[in-house]
Amino acid sequence: MASQLIQLQKRSMALAGVVMTAYLIVHMLSNLSFFWPDTFTKFYDWYNGGVISWLVLLLMTIAVFIHVKAAIRIRKANAQARAVDYAKHDKFKIPALFVTLSIIFLLTFIVVHVIQTVLFDNTELYNELIQLFQSEIMVLFYLAGLFVLMMHLQHSLANVLQTLGKTSLTCHSLVWAGVMILIGGFALIPVYIYMAMS
Numbered sequence: 184m185a186s187q188l189i190q191l192q193k194r195s196m197a198l199a200g201v202v203m204t205a206y207l208i209v210h211m212l213s214n215l216s217f218f219w220p221d222t223f224t225k226f227y228d229w230y231n232g233g234v235i236s237w238l239v240l241l242l243m244t245i246a247v248f249i250h251v252k253a254a255i256r257i258r259k260a261n262a263q264a265r266a267v268d269y270a271k272h273d274k275f276k277i278p279a280l281f282v283t284l285s286i287i288f289l290l291t292f293i294v295v296h297v298i299q300t301v302l303f304d305n306t307e308l309y310n311e312l313i314q315l316f317q318s319e320i321m322v323l324f325y326l327a328g329l330f331v332l333m334m335h336l337q338h339s340l341a342n343v344l345q346t347l348g349k350t351s352l353t354c355h356s357l358v359w360a361g362v363m364i365l366i367g368g369f370a371l372i373p374v375y376i377y378m379a380m381s
């Protein structure tokens with residue numbers, strides 16, 4: 184019974200992860216239209232014109248909530264089932280505290296980012312982004328958030344591949360390349376604005 188519940192948690196965690204990853208791909212691609220200001224403005228005028236952006240925000244909030252809640256439950260169940268603590272026999276394991284802190288930082292990054300974008304003047308989105316990334320602190324904060332997101336995606340997708348029995352180097356290299364393209368696409372905007380537009 185307990186193991187069935189854990190399986191259910193794992194499935195809902197994976198499903199929420201898939202929804203968030205799909206959002207991230209679309210979000211990164213729509214952000215890249217920043218390099219074509221007319222397209223960027225047209226897209227975000229449409230996106231913010233009705234309820235779509237609020238529905239997307241609601242969907243993402245639910246997905247993050249399900250994902251985090253399931254992760255906490257799975258972690259607790261694993262800790263209870265484990266007879267010998269990893270730290271005592273595996274000195275290369277990343278410390279659990281470090282993993283927890285990085286996840287807290289990632290969640291903080293997402294909350295800060297959403298608050299910042301909700302406070303943006305939607306009719307001036309293009310200029311709002313330019314304004315935001317004039318600040319070195321903001322550029323560093325976003326790059327740090329993207330770095331932690333990269334580590335998290337890389338690690339969790341490697342686990343998913345392992346669960347699916349896909350252990351080949353090709354599969355892992357493809358996932359690694361996909362994550363790098365996603366994160367690189369996001370990072371281009373703060374870096375470009377800071378280097379070329381300030």
Ligand code: HEM
Nearest residue numbers: 214230231236239240243293296297300325369370372373
């Ligand atoms: C440098 C990277 C990023 C830039 C330039 C950026 C830009 C934006 C902009 C302009 C908006 C507001 C869109 C609107 O007015 O409707 C937005 C919203 C949002 N972003 Fe990002 N974003 C970045 C990275 C991320 C990352 C890494 C995540 C998640 C881990 C994320 C999650 C969200 C969410 C949940 C929203 C609110 C929902 C929405 O309006 O789509 N963003 N972002």
